[in-house]
Amino acid sequence: MTGIEDVAVATGVSTATVSRALRGLTGVSPATRAKVLTVARELGYVPSSSASGLASGRTMAMGVLLPSIERWYFSAMLDGIDRQLRTAGYDLIVFSLGGFGGNRERVFHRSILRKRIDALIVMCMELTEDEYRSLRDLDSPTIVVGGSVRGVPHVSIDDHAAVRDAVEHLIALGHTRIGHVRGGGSFGMHFDVPRIRNDAFKETMEAHGLPVREEWSVFGDFRFKEAKIAVTAMLADAAERPTALFCSSDEMAFGALTAAAELGISVPGELSVIGIDDHEFADPMGLTTVRQMPEEQGAYAAELMLAELEGKKLEGGPVTQPHELIERASTGPPLH
Amino acid sequence: MTGIEDVAVATGVSTATVSRALRGLTGVSPATRAKVLTVARELGYVPSSSASGLASGRTMAMGVLLPSIERWYFSAMLDGIDRQLRTAGYDLIVFSLGGFGGNRERVFHRSILRKRIDALIVMCMELTEDEYRSLRDLDSPTIVVGGSVRGVPHVSIDDHAAVRDAVEHLIALGHTRIGHVRGGGSFGMHFDVPRIRNDAFKETMEAHGLPVREEWSVFGDFRFKEAKIAVTAMLADAAERPTALFCSSDEMAFGALTAAAELGISVPGELSVIGIDDHEFADPMGLTTVRQMPEEQGAYAAELMLAELEGKKLEGGPVTQPHELIERASTGPPLH
DNA sequence: CTGAAAGCGCTAACAG
DNA sequence: CTGTTAGCGCTTTCAG
Numbered sequence: 001m002t003g004i005e006d007v008a009v010a011t012g013v014s015t016a017t018v019s020r021a022l023r024g025l026t027g028v029s030p031a032t033r034a035k036v037l038t039v040a041r042e043l044g045y046v047p048s049s050s051a052s053g054l055a056s057g058r059t060m061a062m063g064v065l066l067p068s069i070e071r072w073y074f075s076a077m078l079d080g081i082d083r084q085l086r087t088a089g090y091d092l093i094v095f096s097l098g099g100f101g102g103n104r105e106r107v108f109h110r111s112i113l114r115k116r117i118d119a120l121i122v123m124c125m126e127l128t129e130d131e132y133r134s135l136r137d138l139d140s141p142t143i144v145v146g147g148s149v150r151g152v153p154h155v156s157i158d159d160h161a162a163v164r165d166a167v168e169h170l171i172a173l174g175h176t177r178i179g180h181v182r183g184g185g186s187f188g189m190h191f192d193v194p195r196i197r198n199d200a201f202k203e204t205m206e207a208h209g210l211p212v213r214e215e216w217s218v219f220g221d222f223r224f225k226e227a228k229i230a231v232t233a234m235l236a237d238a239a240e241r242p243t244a245l246f247c248s249s250d251e252m253a254f255g256a257l258t259a260a261a262e263l264g265i266s267v268p269g270e271l272s273v274i275g276i277d278d279h280e281f282a283d284p285m286g287l288t289t290v291r292q293m294p295e296e297q298g299a300y301a302a303e304l305m306l307a308e309l310e311g312k313k314l315e316g317g318p319v320t321q322p323h324e325l326i327e328r329a330s331t332g333p334p335l336h
Numbered sequence: 337m338t339g340i341e342d343v344a345v346a347t348g349v350s351t352a353t354v355s356r357a358l359r360g361l362t363g364v365s366p367a368t369r370a371k372v373l374t375v376a377r378e379l380g381y382v383p384s385s386s387a388s389g390l391a392s393g394r395t396m397a398m399g400v401l402l403p404s405i406e407r408w409y410f411s412a413m414l415d416g417i418d419r420q421l422r423t424a425g426y427d428l429i430v431f432s433l434g435g436f437g438g439n440r441e442r443v444f445h446r447s448i449l450r451k452r453i454d455a456l457i458v459m460c461m462e463l464t465e466d467e468y469r470s471l472r473d474l475d476s477p478t479i480v481v482g483g484s485v486r487g488v489p490h491v492s493i494d495d496h497a498a499v500r501d502a503v504e505h506l507i508a509l510g511h512t513r514i515g516h517v518r519g520g521g522s523f524g525m526h527f528d529v530p531r532i533r534n535d536a537f538k539e540t541m542e543a544h545g546l547p548v549r550e551e552w553s554v555f556g557d558f559r560f561k562e563a564k565i566a567v568t569a570m571l572a573d574a575a576e577r578p579t580a581l582f583c584s585s586d587e588m589a590f591g592a593l594t595a596a597a598e599l600g601i602s603v604p605g606e607l608s609v610i611g612i613d614d615h616e617f618a619d620p621m622g623l624t625t626v627r628q629m630p631e632e633q634g635a636y637a638a639e640l641m642l643a644e645l646e647g648k649k650l651e652g653g654p655v656t657q658p659h660e661l662i663e664r665a666s667t668g669p670p671l672h
Numbered sequence: 673c674t675g676a677a678a679g680c681g682c683t684a685a686c687a688g
Numbered sequence: 689c690t691g692t693t694a695g696c697g698c699t700t701t702c703a704g
Contacts, residue, residue, distance in 0.1 A: 005697080014674065019698070019700090048390070049450040050698090052699070053389075091431075091447050094414075095427075116386070284591060349691085352684085
């Protein structure tokens with residue numbers, strides 16, 4: 001491996017100068033800098049991040065802690081974070097819980113705290129008091145994205161309002177018999193989002209004087225397949241059916257749509273379906289939904305962290321990210 | 337930050353002993369080790385990865401280079417890699433091209449080569465000669481997953497055979513008028529996979545003496561929406577329709593299914609549809625497909641890398657990963 | 673504007 | 689089984 005010393009010798013300057021020149025610091029004559037740059041390139045010199053990390057205390061890497069990588073929502077957010085880090089020259093280190101929770105302690109201590117990262121983005125999870133304290137001791141700036149935590153910087157949509165907008169869209173269309181396909185926490189959402197959406201649904205219904213019927217509330221686990229099964233059971237059994245279904249996520253709404261199609265129930269004629277997310281498939285499947293943009297949320301969180309690392313506080317942008325109702329073909333007025 | 341020295345002093349031993357004890361090396365008395373462990377825990381000591389990386393030459397991190405994070409196939413593979421690394425105590429560093437190719441050189445030199453990782457997993461991409469040479473100079477073991485490259489270790493399914501199995505399933509059902517929904521390289525597949533699937537489709541058809549009709553071959557870009565649009569156009573226009581559609585990916589098959597549904601074409605009666613992948617949604621959507629398991633492929637690639645890093649060569653397991661026809665409701669004999 | 677020298681926090685021989 | 693001694697490759701004062 002060619003090191004900084006090689007470059008220094010070949011250029012005829014000291015390693016200190018090479019270091020300064022390569023990092024674009026001031027106090028290097030243009031001529032020297034040019035020469036250093038040329039030689040470094042010729043020699044194929046690339047600085048060792050361990051060495052510079054050790055010497056400078058900055059690793060130029062950011063960590064992301066998330067429940068699992070594969071779910072659409074998480075990977076989209078990760079893409080947004082990555083995009084932002086890439087332009088800033090930071091590397092992305094992914095700490096996934098892998099859908100379980102058992103190894104969490106190990107992940108945290110064995111990996112995150114190893115001074116491998118300059119800051120941490122926590123995705124859709126609550127940290128324990130201990131975990132926060134550890135991070136603070138390490139003084140790694142931390143932000144939460146995709147949910148909110150008291151006393152910790154965070155960026156997320158207003159989940160309550162998003163649900164309200166969805167349900168009120170159904171109500172505005174004339175629906176009164178509205179069911180709910182609920183999400184849950186099985187894939188590592190150590191968070192309140194499912195609960196917030198449940199509460200918001202009930203509150204919105206009640207605010208409009210509409211009944212919340214237990215038999216129309218089913219559990220879809222934030223998944224297509226589970227939702228399809230649950231909705232199929234509900235629609236097949238019900239003496240009386242709801243005319244609309246609010247689904248706590250688009251993937252579950254796809255399940256509802258598929259269930260309806262297989263049962264020969266027309267959408268939106270006999271059943272309106274609305275989701276939350278604006279998943280990539282929502283458009284081609286004609287699903288009305290409340291759009292949130294996990295990519296943008298992730299990118300914004302990363303931007304905030306980068307700003308904090310640069311010392312320049314971002315001028316207090318909005319931590320609450322926008323959501324928007326997207327009307328498509330899956331909702332309409334009830335027939336009867 | 338409490339360092340190894342603090343632990344050494346508090347325990348009354350040397351830093352060398354602390355290091356040995358903490359890493360589980362032999363040659364430390366049980367009593368000493370126990371004491372060190374206790375003290376380290378009490379002090380909340382966590383070794384610095386920069387320091388140990390510098391000193392030992394091993395970073396305990398593995399890099400993954402991929403075209404983009406969000407696509408199902410990539411993120412599933414990443415999840416598999418992560419799972420494997422986690423159990424081995426390795427960190428995962430993600431180098432994403434972000435769907436473009438422009439910053440590739442920067443990603444490569446600025447990040448990958450910085451001695452931040454012990455090995456590299458390249459996902460669904462070809463590296464240039466220069467890139468390989470750089471890696472070799474750095475002696476970072478490298479493996480390619482999700483495609484094959486001459487002269488470089490790789491793990492992937494037999495794409496040709498997978499396509500053949502899919503198409504022959506249609507043929508076995510009695511189909512002779514078979515169309516093709518093709519994928520492409522727009523989201524960073526710097527690879528042959530799309531081409532291999534095209535070729536394999538044609539070869540299989542020809543091998544069975546069946547015609548490949550241009551008007552039944554459409555481009556779906558490996559995406560739901562694009563495929564839906566393309567298939568809709570084809571089915572609407574065609575004087576004569578195919579009785580079956582082979583789709584180079586499940587997401588495109590979903591598009592075909594949706595297009596058929598909207599056109600009122602019954603599946604599989606009037607049109608059989610088959611994909612490749614066994615995407616999470618394939619089951620609830622009733623899609624017949626050829627299953628491949630990106631998670632397992634990723635995990636296996638990671639396992640190979642880890643083995644190589646440990647010096648123990650894995651006993652030459654199969655680099656070609658299995659695929660399997662999964663019959664569901666979207667294929668059946670042609671009606672005509 | 674540039675160089676010399678002192679570490680950053682750990683690991684790795686080498687002795688004992 | 690344990691301690692001593694050098695570094696790993698860079699950054700960073702502090703002088704010049």
